[in-house]
Amino acid sequence: MRITQLRSFHAVAHHGSVTRAAQALHVSQPTMTTQIRALEETYGVELFYRHGRGLTLTPTGKALYSVSLRIFSDEAEALSLLKEHGGLRTGELRLGAVGPHHAMEIVAAFQPRFPGIRISVRPGNSEEMIESLLAYRTDVAVLARYHDDARLHALPYRTHPVVLLVPRTHRFARRRSVKLTDLADEPMLMREPGSTTRHALELAMQEAGVVPSVAMEIGSREAIREAVILGLGIAAVSAREHTPDERLATVAIGDARVETTTVIVCLAERRESRAIAAFLDVVAGLV
CATH class of the missing domain: 3.40.190.10 (Periplasmic binding protein-like II)
Structure with a gap:
């Protein structure tokens, strides 16, 4: 069965005449008649009683029409969904x-x-x-x-410098900037491998010939902040992601361009x- 045959049957059943159905689907009346005849002959069924007053659905036709109603209702719903999504409405x-x-x-x-x-x-x-x-x-x-x-x-999108996050009581807290060599003996709190901030700092330290002293690896910004506040070490953060806190200070890295994009x-x-x-x-x- 072709969908065009079922669509022709559905239109005739809905409109009650071949003429009105053909107008609704913008096809010729002979085309409509041919498609319905082909559907009946293929399956050996009679879908309409044909008489002088027009067409009437047979019991088989009525059963098929109830199915075609669901099919084309679902088709209309699918088209509506696609149009809404295509237009970015949903x-x-x-x-x-x-x-x-x-x-x-x-x-x-x-x-x-x-x-x-x-x-x-x-x-x-x-x-x-x-x-x-x-x-x-x-x-x-x-x-x-x-x-x-x-x-x-x-x-x-954006580029931001990487800065050091230190406790307010740390010796770096009163300084505007530090050199990478100043970090040689500092316990560093590092994000997990794969972190961009960690990668940027480690690359800069490597180029400066400084080996970081990693005190701890911590997998979240919030946990890093708490660890710094508690004096467990200092950390590198993107300046954009730092939220001011009276218990913390940020210090620039003065002798290298350390940043994230x-x-x-x-x-x-x-x-x-x-x-x-x-x-x-x-x-x-x-x-």
């Missing part, structure tokens, strides 16, 4: 982010323009976010580190997807 965007600040900044600009798009945000470091993109678990990622990858499309990344093959393209367009307007 939908979902899965966002991955290494930190809340830039991600929420972009979301705040995106949602008023596309209020029907539901956004979910998943945290993680840059390596985890790239893995999630490649596995199609994330649509767009807000990263702090990115290496050229032909599979990905990237849009640079926030990059918005998606799969190259999906960059033209409507929701992703709209998100990237909002990002471009903020740069």
